């Protein structure tokens with residue numbers, strides 16, 4: 001079915017297919033067409049351009065977008081939306097003075113979600129997760145990565161990955177699955193860390209590969225969690241199964257996680273709230289996408305990823321939500337884009353690039369999503385009537401989405 005969108009006030013993020021990511025000064029440029037049309041067919045972008053050059057098309061449906069803008073749906077390259085229950089008590093504990101790390105040391109944190117997840121049935125977990133996915137799609141997310149990591153046994157990790165697989169089958173949105181067995185050490189392995197890493201390497205990875213349940217592998221490389229050597233071992237083992245790394249690094253401490261992730265050709269390194277000059281040197285010598293998660297900084301009251309340091313060093317940067325029950329109970333990419341502008345001093349152009357084309361790169365989905373490009377999926381947001389695209393991050397907290405299209409269908 002052909003659909004023609006006309007009188008688009010501004011068509012945002014129009015790109016040639018050759019552009020896979022934008023770095024440094026290029027991030028300040030957001031290519032747009034004012035007073036544009038957009039033609040889609042069978043869920044794919046076919047043509048776009050100036051209204052004054054509109055060819056004569058025979059179409060099934062014409063949609064008038066006067067006063068409204070169209071931009072590609074957000075690409076959320078880092079989430080943990082498959083989880084069970086919530087952790088409001090830890091939220092209150094932090095208000096009363098405990099830190100995220102103290103709560104984890106007292107047996108809360110990730111292990112709290114692990115206990116809940118292990119006790120939850122596949123069907124219940126699927127229903128809870130599907131609800132979150134529907135929520136973020138309505139907020140404009142049109143491609144998403146989802147991690148395991150709240151199971152920490154083969155059975156529970158596999159349950160999470162099978163939930164992700166079922167979401168992939170049932171929703172019209174590109175989903176990438178990441179195996180994060182190395183998210184925390186289960187309490188049974190508190191005094192036998194090597195034993196847990198052996199279990200990941202000798203049992204979990206081969207079985208997950210056999211069932212083709214994951215696209216990527218992740219490790220929480222952090223003091224008190226997985227060391228640089230542990231990360232090295234796990235990523236080396238994952239390489240045998242062609243699992244590309246996307247790694248949690250530098251959330252609280254810079255312990256050398258970035259260098260080891262880059263050694264393993266990581267697709268992305270995520271968090272980076274602390275970032276040394278040496279880390280920047282490693283990033284400059286790589287194709288790895290740095291990913292910032294400003295909602296996590298906002299919620300935990302920890303430093304924001306130094307976006308200016310990254311971009312001004314001519315590096316690319318992507319933005320993602322980190323939606324999870326502990327550090328970021330929100331999957332709202334509009335809030336992420338606003339927060340990046342307000343707290344990380346990114347311009348609206350930089351933030352929109354980071355949340356679309358660079359996010360697509362961080363999921364290996366550059367050929368499908370992330371820009372308005374002929375041949376890519378017709379996944380886009382139609383805004384309400386707005387004066388400029390800068391109004392989107394400026395009006396933080398307002399919902400300025402009129403409608404979301406996935407594969408050409410209005411959701």
Ligand code: NIG
Nearest residue numbers: 109110220322324325326327
């Ligand atoms: O990305 N830092 C590690 N993992 C998650 C938080 C997990 C949790 O607290 O449940 C994150 O912030």
Ligand code: FE
Nearest residue numbers: 078080248322
């Ligand atoms: Fe995370």
